[in-house]
Amino acid sequence: MTGRIHRTAAGLGPAAPVRAVHLGLGGFHRSHQAWYTAGDPEWGIAAYTFRNTELPRALTEQQGVYTLLVAGEEAEVVGSLSRAHAGADRESWLADLASPDVAVLTLTVTEAAYAVPEPGQDSAVQRVVAGLRARHRSGGAPITVVPCDNVPDNGAVLRSVLRSATRDDRRFAAWVEEQVSVVSTVVDRITPAPTDEDVAAALRATGLRDEAPVRTEPFTEWLLAGDFPAGRPAWERRGARFVPDVGVYQQRKLWFLNGAHSLLAYAGLARGHTTIREAVDDDALAGTVQQWWDTAARHIALDPAEVAEYCRRLRDRFAAPGIRHQLRQIATDGSQKIPARWLPVLRAERAAGRLPGAVVTGLAAWLLHLRGGEVRDPRAAELVESAGSVRRALLALDEEVGADDELVSAVEAELHRT
Ligand SMILES: NC(=O)c1ccc[n+]([C@@H]2O[C@H](COP(=O)([O-])OP(=O)(O)OC[C@H]3O[C@@H](n4cnc5c(N)ncnc54)[C@H](O)[C@@H]3O)[C@@H](O)[C@H]2O)c1
Numbered sequence: 001m002t003g004r005i006h007r008t009a010a011g012l013g014p015a016a017p018v019r020a021v022h023l024g025l026g027g028f029h030r031s032h033q034a035w036y037t038a039g040d041p042e043w044g045i046a047a048y049t050f051r052n053t054e055l056p057r058a059l060t061e062q063q064g065v066y067t068l069l070v071a072g073e074e075a076e077v078v079g080s081l082s083r084a085h086a087g088a089d090r091e092s093w094l095a096d097l098a099s100p101d102v103a104v105l106t107l108t109v110t111e112a113a114y115a116v117p118e119p120g121q122d123s124a125v126q127r128v129v130a131g132l133r134a135r136h137r138s139g140g141a142p143i144t145v146v147p148c149d150n151v152p153d154n155g156a157v158l159r160s161v162l163r164s165a166t167r168d169d170r171r172f173a174a175w176v177e178e179q180v181s182v183v184s185t186v187v188d189r190i191t192p193a194p195t196d197e198d199v200a201a202a203l204r205a206t207g208l209r210d211e212a213p214v215r216t217e218p219f220t221e222w223l224l225a226g227d228f229p230a231g232r233p234a235w236e237r238r239g240a241r242f243v244p245d246v247g248v249y250q251q252r253k254l255w256f257l258n259g260a261h262s263l264l265a266y267a268g269l270a271r272g273h274t275t276i277r278e279a280v281d282d283d284a285l286a287g288t289v290q291q292w293w294d295t296a297a298r299h300i301a302l303d304p305a306e307v308a309e310y311c312r313r314l315r316d317r318f319a320a321p322g323i324r325h326q327l328r329q330i331a332t333d334g335s336q337k338i339p340a341r342w343l344p345v346l347r348a349e350r351a352a353g354r355l356p357g358a359v360v361t362g363l364a365a366w367l368l369h370l371r372g373g374e375v376r377d378p379r380a381a382e383l384v385e386s387a388g389s390v391r392r393a394l395l396a397l398d399e400e401v402g403a404d405d406e407l408v409s410a411v412e413a414e415l416h417r418t
């Protein structure tokens with residue numbers, strides 16, 4: 001019988017001491033932050049899911065070790081997860097965040113999580129605040145929080161949410177302000193949700209059974225801006241870049257990559273496709289994506305040649321064999337993603353008196369998606385209910401967009417055409 005992957009079987013040494021904590025243990029953490037951390041063997045991670053109990057169980061049985069299947073390259077065994085926990089393990093969570101040995105807290109908690117918790121709500125921010133409170137009570141060593149979600153100005157947004165969520169306790173709030181650094185990041189590595197086929201591929205690659213492999217692409221990027229007063233892993237060993245400001249790179253990634261992804265997701269589903277690769281192989285959709293990139297390129301402060309090269313590489317990444325990125329996965333939480341991915345460009349175009357065709361196509365396809373039933377979005381009920389009327393659905397997305405008569409008419413016309 002084939003053996004299970006674990007540290008000795010994979011040729012790894014003992015787990016490193018925990019000096020980093022992660023919330024939102026899923027596919028992306030394993031393909032990105034945990035992979036970068038593996039470049040610095042002095043740093044071990046204690047990673048927590050939000051709700052999932054199966055993944056931490058499988059990883060614990062494997063001593064945190066897992067296989068990273070990098071499309072077109074050799075599989076890599078990653079050993080930076082020293083411990084994996086279910087989010088419900090509150091005692092360990094509080095103890096880890098109270099520990100002065102821990103210097104960094106990374107987050108991948110979805111776009112929707114960047115909100116002030118309602119009283120009594122169990123949310124990612126509520127858990128972060130509880131952890132920071134435990135740290136404050138047990139000596140208050142400084143720490144850096146590293147949000148790694150596709151949220152514009154993720155560091156500033158998280159700082160503002162933390163301010164609101166701690167304002168009832170002035171001493172604690174003052175400590176958070178002084179001792180908790182929140183950095184801003186741009187994160188990039190296309191990582192589809194793992195499948196059973198990945199389990200079989202990991203076995204073929206290593207000869208060891210792995211119940212928690214992850215498939216990803218060779219391309220990876222991590223830009224960070226901010227301070228690490230208590231230290232950090234040497235993420236730069238694997239190419240992370242520490243920059244004064246992530247602003248324009250954040251726009252480049254969110255508009256060009258994620259904006260095109262959302263366009264392909266909604267328009268691709270409407271045309272019967274299931275993956276990004278299939279969707280970009282459809283000439284009509286490839287044309288709409290190019291139209292979107294040409295439109296977005298007018299509003300970004302980067303050299304046009306650099307933008308064109310970025311788009312050329314994106315085309316290759318989207319079409320890469322070996323990555324089956326499901327349109328349904330990308331289509332989730334549209335109300336949280338569209339405002340960051342399409343609306344800044346839409347606003348700039350409207351201010352210039354133009355009606356961008358690619359955004360009209362995208363909004364019409366999003367409406368079709370809402371009308372189609374299977375909607376996963378924190379505001380699903382309200383959106384599905386409003387979707388019969390273009391005006392109401394667009395108002396629910398954004399008041400200014402919904403109040404734009406010319407845009408509403410264009411989206412209505414597009415829906416009649418399709
Ligand atoms: N997958 C990618 O290619 C990719 C690339 C860049 C950034 N990201 C960011 O990482 C996030 C996670 O992606 P993933 O592929 O790991 O997904 P995943 O489904 O594998 O893992 C997501 C994690 O977030 C948790 N989560 C889900 N809803 C939550 C909520 N409301 N509050 C707190 N936590 C919640 C889940 O329990 C899970 O632990 C994305 O939302 C995105 O912001 C992903």
Ligand SMILES: O=P(O)(O)OC[C@@H](O)[C@@H](O)[C@H](O)[C@H](O)CO
Nearest residue numbers: 150187188189190191258261330
């Ligand atoms: O992960 P989400 O749900 O924010 O968005 C879906 C995709 O657009 C996204 O995961 C990209 O693949 C990723 O941002 C590439 O780095």
